Amino acid sequence: MLFGVAGVPHSSKGRSTVDGVRAIKELGLDAMEVQFVRGVRMGEKKAKEVGMVAKKLGVILTVHAPYYINLNSPERDKFDASVKRLYDSARIGSFFDAKGVVFHPGYYLKSSKQRAYERVKKGVEITLEKLEEDGIEAKLRPETTGKPTQFGELEELLRLSKEFLERGYDVRPCIDFAHIHARYRRFNSYGEFVEIIERVEEEIGRESVESMHIHLSGIDYGMKGEREHLNLEESDMKWRELLKALKDCNADGILICESPNLEEDARMLKDAWKSI
Numbered sequence: 001m002l003f004g005v006a007g008v009p010h011s012s013k014g015r016s017t018v019d020g021v022r023a024i025k026e027l028g029l030d031a032m033e034v035q036f037v038r039g040v041r042m043g044e045k046k047a048k049e050v051g052m053v054a055k056k057l058g059v060i061l062t063v064h065a066p067y068y069i070n071l072n073s074p075e076r077d078k079f080d081a082s083v084k085r086l087y088d089s090a091r092i093g094s095f096f097d098a099k100g101v102v103f104h105p106g107y108y109l110k111s112s113k114q115r116a117y118e119r120v121k122k123g124v125e126i127t128l129e130k131l132e133e134d135g136i137e138a139k140l141r142p143e144t145t146g147k148p149t150q151f152g153e154l155e156e157l158l159r160l161s162k163e164f165l166e167r168g169y170d171v172r173p174c175i176d177f178a179h180i181h182a183r184y185r186r187f188n189s190y191g192e193f194v195e196i197i198e199r200v201e202e203e204i205g206r207e208s209v210e211s212m213h214i215h216l217s218g219i220d221y222g223m224k225g226e227r228e229h230l231n232l233e234e235s236d237m238k239w240r241e242l243l244k245a246l247k248d249c250n251a252d253g254i255l256i257c258e259s260p261n262l263e264e265d266a267r268m269l270k271d272a273w274k275s276i
């Protein structure tokens, strides 16, 4: 399992992506998720430079697409803009060999779950076809979301992934264990973590368990799901049980820490993983 953080580590001397990659290496971590969350503001040239530095240092990169994506928007311009943001994230990420492009698919708004599913699927399909046309390979990772108003239940994402995997596209869920816990106010025990991993294996195969894209942090939540991310030790997240479950299921892949303290929790997770 590779361990990384969401964005440039706090201890990084500079705030650029390249500085962040160097800091990851110095921290003894393995990966960084490049944050395009407020827009894809990196050009092709910069992305290639980031890729070269990361390759040289052996740091693995992933991408988090903009938050302003709603593939279930009934408004055509918003839908199109969402597709474009996802496409741009994947295109720029391809220049630094992103091992995953994470995105929040959208909101249910007034749609039924089935209607939302169909629209999201259409959006993902248009994005994938355009990427393919342009010769860009991308691993799209729709994320399990933390609020009941957001599209992104594990079952929805497994269904979506399965449909695209069958067509030869690399679409698999980004499993955010904190979001799943916050959304349902359960899924915070060894047995439930194993249940999640087993569902992934049943629906989209062993390979998906061996190449997981995981998000983890502590989390505060209420009846409406996610409130805010917390540091692991200041939350109720049973992260040791989660690591044990992942290890016992022989899971592998990339774990991105999204705690406010970023690298502190990422280091703690990596150290704990090694000692299990």
Ligand SMILES: [Zn+2]
Binding pocket: 064, 102, 103, 104, 143
């Ligand atoms: Zn996310």
